[in-house]
Amino acid sequence: MVKIKKNLKLASFDGGGIRALSQVEIMNNIMYRLNWDDEEDESERPTLPCEHFDLMGGSGTGGLLVLLFTKLRMSVEEASEVLSTIATQVYGNNQMEPSQRSMKLRKCLEDALKEK
Numbered sequence: 363m364v365k366i367k368k369n370l371k372l373a374s375f376d377g378g379g380i381r382a383l384s385q386v387e388i389m390n391n392i393m394y395r396l397n398w399d400d401e402e403d404e405s406e407r408p409t410l411p412c413e414h415f416d417l418m419g420g421s422g423t424g425g426l427l428v429l430l431f432t433k434l435r436m437s438v439e440e441a442s443e444v445l446s447t448i449a450t451q452v453y454g455n456n457q458m459e460p461s462q463r464s465m466k467l468r469k470c471l472e473d474a475l476k477e478k
Contacts, residue, residue, distance in 0.1 A: 367416070370416045370417065371415045371416050372415065372416065372418070373389070373411065373415045373417075373428075374418075374419055374420065374424075375419070375421075375425070376420065376422070376424045377424050377425070378424070379422070379449075380453045382423035382424060382426070382445060383442070383445060383446070383449065385424065385427065386441060386442045387442075389438050390438040390439075393408065393409070393411060393414070393437075396409065397409060408437070410431070410435055410436070411432075411437075412431050418431060423445075426445075426448075427441060430444055434475070434478045435478075444470070447470055447473075448467065451466050451470055452467045452470060
């Protein structure tokens with residue numbers, strides 16, 4: 363018999379390039395409130411988004427955020443730093459060719475992987 367979990371906690375992130383920074387700020391506020399409510403646990407570190415949500419999904423830059431939160435198990439602050447780096451290095455220069463932009467994005471993600 364399959365047990366069905368009720369009250370799933372879902373997070374969905376939209377694409378939008380550097381506008382995804384606003385979604386990071388919203389998640390920061392949500393996680394602050396969730397960690398505030400869980401303060402009676404008296405754990406030393408706040409919970410990560412991947413520890414609270416049952417399912418996360420996204421498209422475009424939102425999908426990138428989901429990977430940072432889930433696969434790399436980043437906090438909101440860590441994901442914000444990575445996304446800010448990507449925003450300045452990848453989206454900051456409108457003169458770049460698509461292939462150059464892809465290489466910059468790849469380098470930023472490789473650096474984030476090495477750091478984690």
